[in-house]
Amino acid sequence: MTQTQLEESVEYLIKKGFDKPEIGIVLGTGLGQLVDAIENPIEAHYNHIPYFPLATVEFHSGKLIYGTISGKKVVVMQGRFHLYEGYDFLDITYPIRTMHMLGIQKLFVSNAAGAINLNFKKGEIMLIEDHINLQGGSPLAFKNVSEFGDRFVDMSEPYDLDMRTKIEAIANKEGISLQKGVYVSVVGPQLETKAEYRMLKILGADAVGMSTVPEVIVANHLRLPIVAVSVLTDECDPDNLQPINIEEIIRIAGEAEPKMIQLFKELIKEI
Numbered sequence: 001m002t003q004t005q006l007e008e009s010v011e012y013l014i015k016k017g018f019d020k021p022e023i024g025i026v027l028g029t030g031l032g033q034l035v036d037a038i039e040n041p042i043e044a045h046y047n048h049i050p051y052f053p054l055a056t057v058e059f060h061s062g063k064l065i066y067g068t069i070s071g072k073k074v075v076v077m078q079g080r081f082h083l084y085e086g087y088d089f090l091d092i093t094y095p096i097r098t099m100h101m102l103g104i105q106k107l108f109v110s111n112a113a114g115a116i117n118l119n120f121k122k123g124e125i126m127l128i129e130d131h132i133n134l135q136g137g138s139p140l141a142f143k144n145v146s147e148f149g150d151r152f153v154d155m156s157e158p159y160d161l162d163m164r165t166k167i168e169a170i171a172n173k174e175g176i177s178l179q180k181g182v183y184v185s186v187v188g189p190q191l192e193t194k195a196e197y198r199m200l201k202i203l204g205a206d207a208v209g210m211s212t213v214p215e216v217i218v219a220n221h222l223r224l225p226i227v228a229v230s231v232l233t234d235e236c237d238p239d240n241l242q243p244i245n246i247e248e249i250i251r252i253a254g255e256a257e258p259k260m261i262q263l264f265k266e267l268i269k270e271i
């Protein structure tokens with residue numbers, strides 16, 4: 001990855017009309033309905049953006065969408081890149097650097113995750129307060145990282161406190177039950193064993209998923225304030241573990257998404 005490559009990606013998007021977005025939004029698995037809230041959308045397929053990771057067949061629908069939500073200019077990633085698809089840490093975070101160079105000043109991230117904390121129920125939303133990286137690598141572990149920012153990035157408060165406070169107040173006002181907790185990222189794509197769910201709980205995780213953390217590390221590298229939420233799609237009870245049902249996970253994500261959309265739309269208004 002070089003600055004020149006990023007500049008070419010950005011130049012392509014600016015030519016398409018991506019004019020100084022203020023907020024970047026990453027949509028997780030099963031979370032695509034927010035796209036309908038984008039006014040005057042302009043789309044750029046990942047496959048057409050210079051130096052974007054080449055999408056797999058499975059991933060043909062991935063695109064960046066520019067437009068306005070609640071009167072603010074946004075750029076939305078419909079679909080993200082995952083390690084489990086064979087991409088590396090630089091690939092999966094390239095879009096975050098691109099959105100930053102386009103001018104975003106805030107980043108909203110969403111994902112579908114399993115509830116490790118059994119006080120949390122599927123269909124609920126969890127505000128991520130902190131994370132544990134169990135993906136065995138870092139998106140900052142590359143030779144020329146210092147051309148892009150510090151190497152030893154502070155992670156003492158990776159999720160923006162001000163936006164967290166605001167989103168909690170919005171949830172209260174709108175009557176949306178919002179859990180709070182620690183997200184742990186794993187590589188996947190296999191789900192966890194019972195022993196692994198027990199371990200993750202002991203480690204201090206409230207939710208588990210296969211994304212988000214590398215994006216958040218890079219956003220911190222760029223000093224980009226982040227708010228991140230998990231849509232809890234399954235309950236990871238090691239003593240009563242049901243076989244994974246991907247269709248159900250996607251269905252639950254879709255059913256819970258309107259709450260996430262409401263939170264994001266209101267937050268966009270307030271910042």
Ligand code: HPA
Pocket residue numbers: 112113114115191192208209210233234236249
């Ligand atoms: N584990 C990992 N990733 C997930 C899960 C899970 O239980 N549910 C949704 N994404």
